[in-house]
Amino acid sequence: MTEYADLLIIGAGPAGMAAALAAAPSGARIVLLDDNPLPGGQIWRDGPQANLPNPARQMRERLEACSNICRHSGTRVIACAGPKQLLVENPDHGWLISYDKLILCTGARELLLPFPGWTLPGVTGVGGLQALIKGGLPVQDERVVIAGSGPLLLASAATAKHNGAQVLRIAEQASTVAVARFAARLPLWPNKLMQSVTLFDHHYRTGTHVLAALGNGRLEGVRLQQQGKIVELECDRLACGFGLIPNTQLGQALGCDLDGQALAVDTWQTSSRADHFAAGECTGFGGSELALVEGSIAGHAAVGDVDSARALWPRRTRWQGFANALSKAFTLDPQLKSLAQPDTLVCRCEDVPYGLLAGHVDWRGAKLASRCGMGACQGRVCGGALQHLFGWQPSAPRPPFSPARIETLLCLDDTPPA
Numbered sequence: 003m004t005e006y007a008d009l010l011i012i013g014a015g016p017a018g019m020a021a022a023l024a025a026a027p028s029g030a031r032i033v034l035l036d037d038n039p040l041p042g043g044q045i046w047r048d049g050p051q052a053n054l055p056n057p058a059r060q061m062r063e064r065l066e067a068c069s070n071i072c073r074h075s076g077t078r079v080i081a082c083a084g085p086k087q088l089l090v091e092n093p094d095h096g097w098l099i100s101y102d103k104l105i106l107c108t109g110a111r112e113l114l115l116p117f118p119g120w121t122l123p124g125v126t127g128v129g130g131l132q133a134l135i136k137g138g139l140p141v142q143d144e145r146v147v148i149a150g151s152g153p154l155l156l157a158s159a160a161t162a163k164h165n166g167a168q169v170l171r172i173a174e175q176a177s178t179v180a181v182a183r184f185a186a187r188l189p190l191w192p193n194k195l196m197q198s199v200t201l202f203d204h205h206y207r208t209g210t211h212v213l214a215a216l217g218n219g220r221l222e223g224v225r226l227q228q229q230g231k232i233v234e235l236e237c238d239r240l241a242c243g244f245g246l247i248p249n250t251q252l253g254q255a256l257g258c259d260l261d262g263q264a265l266a267v268d269t270w271q272t273s274s275r276a277d278h279f280a281a282g283e284c285t286g287f288g289g290s291e292l293a294l295v296e297g298s299i300a301g302h303a304a305v306g307d308v309d310s311a312r313a314l315w316p317r318r319t320r321w322q323g324f325a326n327a328l329s330k331a332f333t334l335d336p337q338l339k340s341l342a343q344p345d346t347l348v349c350r351c352e353d354v355p356y357g358l359l360a361g362h363v364d365w366r367g368a369k370l371a372s373r374c375g376m377g378a379c380q381g382r383v384c385g386g387a388l389q390h391l392f393g394w395q396p397s398a399p400r401p402p403f404s405p406a407r408i409e410t411l412l413c414l415d416d417t418p419p420a
């Protein structure tokens with residue numbers, strides 16, 4: 003079976019939802035596809051312990067009210083099947099989608115850097131812990147340490163506290179001066195100032211980073227370097243994440259160029275490939291407000307409504323300013339590159355330690371020699387870490403992009419020969 007979309011949008015986070023709603027009045031047949039069960043992306047992830055804000059609910063209702071938007075949830079992209087055709091799969095079946103225009107809104111994921119003990123049960127990413135809690139993980143009375151960098155530390159701590167956890171420390175690696183300068187600029191974005199006041203927690207420490215997760219078979223404590231001193235805390239959970247990296251893999255597989263670590267786009271959110279747009283955090287980290295406005299611009303531009311797209315440029319410039327201030331304030335300290343020891347696992351799918359990787363010249367060489375990045379996550383975790391540690395650019399993924407059923411792969415037989 004082949005489905006047809008005038009406009010196919012991959013990712014139903016803030017950017018993808020905004021893109022679909024902006025394009026809908028054109029009457030185009032829009033397909034919005036996401037691998038999560040419900041729209042909302044990372045920030046508006048739903049679940050039994052999630053607290054969905056009103057704007058998210060309203061956007062969902064508006065999407066449902068548009069008869070020309072078809073939503074495919076729990077659906078993943080498996081392969082590129084032709085010049086403008088993708089092979090996709092949901093829990094029931096696989097099929098092909100042909101499209102005229104495509105918008106990539108694939109978001110970002112956490113940068114997880116290896117350190118001794120980071121594979122112990124009880125250690126997760128910062129957004130990872132938040133997602134687990136929203137999904138129903140009980141944390142009542144658990145002692146939690148949150149470490150790494152960026153505003154996500156405070157958001158995750160708030161979710162943990164709201165669900166009964168005791169947050170012992172929020173360890174931000176950025177210096178006091180950098181964070182204070184950032185805070186001084188927040189009045190330029192009053193809702194962000196309000197958010198930071200609401201989320202602030204007196205356990206927050208700047209100039210502090212994790213050295214090791216401690217425990218025998220399970221996490222029992224954490225060793226931190228806190229403003230020059232070594233501190234050890236007993237805890238039940240450690241959440242550690244060092245900011246976000248854009249999900250560019252699908253864009254790369256489609257032949258879209260990168261700008262640094264993100265998908266390159268022009269003022270219309272068009273990628274280097276004609277008829278292929280990108281918006282939100284796959285084009286660089288900036289928060290949900292920037293993702294929303296970029297999504298709207300891409301949606302309008304994809305259906306040819308250039309005036310509506312252009313009218314949103316000033317709002318995008320304003321939120322790009324916030325994104326720039328964020329990335330300057332939370333630049334990672336080079337010291338974090340020396341946390342991993344020779345026996346610290348870097349690729350946790352294939353059990354490849356740091357010592358086996360140092361000395362290679364690039365990602366491909368390391369992968370061929372060690373199987374690094376060849377496991378279940380296909381380098382989504384270690385690829386980002388190695389890019390940060392050694393500057394190796396992971397290559398574009400090859401299909402299948404995620405494990406797929408044989409029947410799904412057989413759909414490729416329906417594609418005409420090249």
Ligand SMILES: Cc1cc2nc3c(=O)[nH]c(=O)nc-3n(C[C@H](O)[C@H](O)[C@H](O)COP(=O)(O)OP(=O)(O)OC[C@H]3O[C@@H](n4cnc5c(N)ncnc54)[C@H](O)[C@@H]3O)c2cc1C
Nearest residue numbers: 013015016017036037043044045109129282283289290293
């Ligand atoms: C784990 C995590 C938690 C976060 N929590 C917060 C928070 O609490 N507060 C906050 O202000 N910011 C948070 N952020 C930052 C947040 O990502 C953004 O501000 C905002 O959600 C970005 O919107 P987006 O639409 O660009 O991407 P996202 O919200 O990331 O949405 C992208 C969507 O695309 C889907 N997707 C990606 N690739 C594919 C594919 N190949 N096939 C199908 N679907 C695909 C993803 O599952 C996701 O649903 C978090 C980020 C992460 C990584």
